[in-house]
């Protein structure tokens with residue numbers, strides 16, 4: 478587990494497999510070459526206000542590799558992850574974390590690359606075994622927990638969804654959100670298993686603030702981020718599973734941009750490690766078949782609306798990132814920049830209204846001399 482002291486010592490384990498140019502994380506590499514003011518660690522500052530008390534919240538993000546090989550019985554694999562996570566969740570609770578978020582589909586390997594249907598067996602109802610496991614911690618530590626799982630909706634013909642369950646600090650289920658954007662890129666063949674979510678862009682009002690969940694691939698969609706902001710989110714969690722070759726250059730940028738544009742905090746969580754599957758599969762790109770997805774590069778971090786961010790966790794180790802923040806910062810940034818006031822929602826709505834119609838024509842004004 479990575480704690481504050483260990484995380485501040487960024488050059489631990491240099492040369493270990495998974496390091497980047499000898500550094501433990503991309504952030505450490507950047508930190509060594511960029512001025513220190515670009516990096517804020519673990520506690521976000523907001524100005525003191527005269528009419529509002531600070532609204533301090535402590536967040537925890539967990540990234541982890543799977544516990545057992547994917548060839549082991551499915552139930553053992555799931556229970557192995559429970560066992561592995563128990564001390565990490567307890568450390569979060571003992572550290573006074575108010576809201577904890579786990580990685581995408583945390584209770585299973587990310588098997589969607591295989592297109593094999595046997596992995597559907599991991600899917601659970603929202604009040605299933607994984608939720609019950611976490612409800613106990615939520616009650617014990619008075620902690621809200623965001624739990625991204627593979628969901629089976631038994632009331633709707635056993636349909637499967639990629640879902641985040643929001644567990645309240647009394648262990649109650651506040652609600653759920655289903656992943657809005659399903660990737661069809663590289664080995665991310667998730668639409669073989671579930672379709673685009675049908676829960677909209679809910680914001681959950683919890684004891685510690687208004688939160689939302691933008692699951693993984695939704696982070697490439699600025700309007701998805703915007704919708705959570707329009708509904709009043711103060712913190713948006715982005716539980717993810719993504720691999721280095723595909724998305725690592727985008728990872729340090731998109732969440733920070735969303736936090737700035739929408740005046741809220743963004744918590745980016747990625748799983749870590751390489752998961753190997755029993756049967757080879759191809760990526761439809763002419764390259765040889767393979768049995769792993771590539772390296773899940775971890776690197777979880779938190780971005781603030783004032784453009785600061787925490788250092789990221791390791792690229793190759795499990796980790797718990799804990800950070801304090803004052804949610805007053807969200808409104809302070811809204812007052813400063815006025816993005817909500819200067820946006821042109823009517824014109825965007827008009828364009829989008831026309832764009833979704835089959836007879837839409839792009840507004841392009843061509844130089845009349847072009848074809849002369």
Ligand SMILES: NC(=O)NCCC(=O)O
Nearest residue numbers: 660665693694718719724
């Ligand atoms: N899990 C998931 O949606 N991955 C898609 C790949 C990416 O967005 O980087």
